[in-house]
Amino acid sequence: MNTAAHELDTLINRDYEYGFESDIDSDMAPKGLSEETIRFISERKQEPGFLLEWRLKAYRHWLTLKSPNWSSVHYPPINFQDIIYYSAPKLRDNAPKSLEEIDPELLRTYDKLGIPLKEQELLAGVAVDAVFDSVSVATTFKDRLAREGIVFCSFSEAARLHPELVKQYMGSVVSYMDNFYAALNSAVFSDGTFCYIPPGVKCPMELSTYFRINAKNSGQFERTLIIADKGASVSYLEGCTAPMRDENQLHAAVVELIALEDAQIRYSTVQNWYPGDKDGKGGIFNFVTKRGDCRGSRSRISWTQVETGSAITWKYPSVILRGDDSVGEFYSVALTNNCQQADTGTKMLHIGRNTRSTIVSKGISAGRGQNAYRGLVKVLKGAENARNYSQCDSLLLGNRCAAHTFPYIEVKNPTAKVEHEATTSRIGEDQLFYCMQRGLSAEDAVSMIVNGFCREVFKKLPMEFAVEAQKLLGVSLEGSIG
Amino acid sequence: MLEIRNLNVSIGDKPILKGIDLHVKPGEIHAIMGPNGSGKSTLAQVLAGREGYTVTEGEILFENKNLLELAPELRAREGIFLAFQYPVEIPGVANIYLLKAAINARRKHQGLPELDAMDFLELTKEKLRLVGMDEALLYRPVNEGFSGGEKKRNEILQMALLEPKLALLDETDSGLDIDALKTVSEGVNALKNPDRAIILITHYQRLLDYIHPDRVHVLANGRIIRSGGPELALTLEERGYGWLETAEGIPA
């Protein structure tokens, strides 16, 4: 083994930094899934009747489905009766009136995550809707946003205060019948984020939510719904971490984005759920359905994701390009180290005329990591002059990892132009040596080259996120060169 | 400063260098000349610590330290700089980023504080003028899409910034037109100083019209077969390598 390989091995063995557990009383539903569980959740959340009905329909549909097995990831069967579907921190009063009222332990947890709410409120100008387990515990900057007419709140709150919006848009992009995990989520989702930007409003700040799975054996099933009305625009950031546990935990979220005429939504994710230990024990199963609908003409939806965590990641943030001249984008960095598996990519569905999509996917496999890009570009008959460009690059670090590329291209319109390119390579020995000859350590050289490899994607992230993503990549890569 | 004693190097089972002795003092400029395949580049690579070469015999001392024990990045931080014959392209990594990382790695090693962004930029701009390089190239990915001349200038720029004690210029003249050769040479000449040694590795004499060596060595078939003053290079230019090799009884 050469020196570089050595240093990388040391790097790999670094522990997960965010693996602490908060000691907070939780109000939990009993284990298992039944109509009673769903009624329990709905009741706790004081939901309107239509929501309970919808949940039950989704549950009944879910019962008819089998868990999918078509992707290239492997995992033991999940016992859905062994999961706690509702877990909320017990609060001193009913709800916190301000940050001061929040359980100090909870705030410390956020501190450890590097997102002290107060600091963020004061310094970063970011409105944070923090989701701790299943209930939204603090929403900042609400007043400021309210002045613009922007609704930014927990899903439960939206269901109570804006039932007409929820009723109109929920499930309109990802139906409860969409797939196994979307059906499950629709039945049991406990909370999440709701955001509505009224016509013509440019959201004055980046909106952000940090999710965190804390209670043992609890699955997290959040649901996010973002609507940008005509001419509105919003940028939304999502970051995730979870504590270390030996058991696997399930995270099955649903995200729906709706962009009406001339609206723009930018959705960025940095996903750093616990990936399991280096032998593959524990870690999050991240099975997520994310889809955006460019419903209006000239609308634009852009997904940017940096996926470094989770034992298994399985998600395909997609865009339905329904409106004429609408634009869909997908920028992704997925890193798998140790025993992690990722099967991720996107779907671009061109329906409207002059629709355009861009896909840039960077996969990095290290250790025994398995990384697959799976993407669909579909141009329907009416999509005159549709354009797609896809670029999928894989970087392999070490000789026990694997990288796969599975693009699906379906074109039914002759005026379309679809281009796909993919490469697979490793870090060149000459590149490493060149950097080391300039005085960089092997570790820094690798990290620099990998960051360079991902640059096109990082460029798409909001500044603070890009910095975090780069750091995260360095940490996740530790010990992985061969 | 640099002491090479009986250096024998092979790649796999194939001996490339067969007993090199070389002594370089601070402030000196040495030229190592020789035909293709004589082992010139191997010598440069071994000095910089490239893997894939086996030192079967001999030693290299740099400021009385055993160079062969040092990892490549430590050699770099100790002050050895290699201007690559084929500068490597690194997609996505901005040139300026690599420069900054390299400078600060060196400074840290020397116990100096890291340069702040402003000082660094100022310094870089000053050195850019020295090598006649377009500032825009700083923000492009390292060597990616650079012309041959731009790549070589970039190497000299790095050298100017890193201020090595010993600079190895591996075929820096190759692929340059006469104007580029002039600017690159001027850059190198500006970096001459009494504490810095420079080893020029070249196939042709023409670089030596611009950078004047103190000593010239001819490398053939893994050995230094002749050493002399600057006049040796001129004789070589006139008569080719053939006469030397024949004279030494080595088939050309």
Added chain:
Amino acid sequence: MSTIHSEAAERWLKDFQSDFSKSAPESSWLQTSRRQAIAAFSTRGLPTTRMESWKYTSLSPMLATGFRLAPQVEDSAALPYIEKSLPANRMVFINGRYAPGLSNLRDTESLILIPLTEAISRYPQELEQCMVNPHLDNGFSALNEAFWQDGAYLRLAPHAKPDSPVYLTFVTLADQPCVTHPRVMLFIGENAALTLVENYVGKGPYLTNTQSAIHLEKEARLDYLRLQCESPAAHHIGEVSVIAEAGSSFQSHSIALGGVLARVSLSTRLNGNGASCKLHGLMIGHGHQHQDEHTHIQHAKPDTSSEEHYRSILDDASRSVFCGRVTVEEGASQSKAQQASHNLLLSREAEADTLPQLEIFNDDVRCSHGATVGQLDETALFYLKSRGIGQGEAITMLTRAFAQVILDSIINPFLQEKLGALIGDKLDKPQDGGAKHVFFHG
């Protein structure tokens, strides 16, 4: 499996079994092999679009047809479908049976080219080894194993390099829907080299369900041209499996012009250090033609390299499917793989689906693929028009040029020229089926 599939599978099996007659008594191992295949077919059935590898090719319309095993017909009936002057080294099969009168066999020490039935009596042990316990991927290969009647057996001795190509022509003449199950077995000895043409033609509604197995010994070389010119009413299912040993090189051109529905699966295993392959393909579709080409290249050993280049040209309501899978196994370091798929849509109703896939289990590799779907280049079209060339002619020129890229890599100049003419015809006069598409038609 859907009901229609299982019903068709049952009916096919029953009919084929009752139609099947042997020309001569068969040895017990061969009977066993056929029985195993029937059992395998009963379990596997026919592929459905629910299977990932058949997602884009639906057999449902075809399954409504009640195919019977093809009956024997007079050799003379096949004459319009084969060229007048017969090149050397040629075998012709009509409705799955060997036609000696139309063939010109070479049976020498260096090149053995004989019908498979004869090979079985001549080399029973060797063929028993090849044919017993076959690896049956799907229902079609099982059907072929169970009901094949004849085929070609070719063995090229080490170091032999015959000058002229070998031609295998399979003609099917159908008044009623019928099916043939031809087989081809090729063994290319160490450091031997050969050019082989496999050609499928016919008339009427039928199904060709064919299998070719190719083995290249060390340093061997094969140029393999597969020309599918079936009748416009025909279905074609073809499987080609290649094993390439160390240092050998396999080059193929799979040209798909005929049939209403055709599917070719070509799998190449680079089984020894330094083995290489270059796979080329051209699909041309008109009317409601559906052309499906699946390839799988397995890099199993170090220093192997593969290049792949497939193109499709689609007019009317035709459709092409290209799925190119490249696997680089763990031990296959220093492997190189390159793949390209380019698709040209000439009509509003046409559809191209392309799936270039990389599965990489080794870090020391260089792999890339690219795919495009689109129309002719506007700039090129404009350029031609600005030089006074009419719209129609300009389109024809550029379309031919698009196809020519694939033909350019055919090494044999005679074959390249003939194929160029044939493809020109197909692009110009697509509606002329059958006889027009005969290879080397006088």
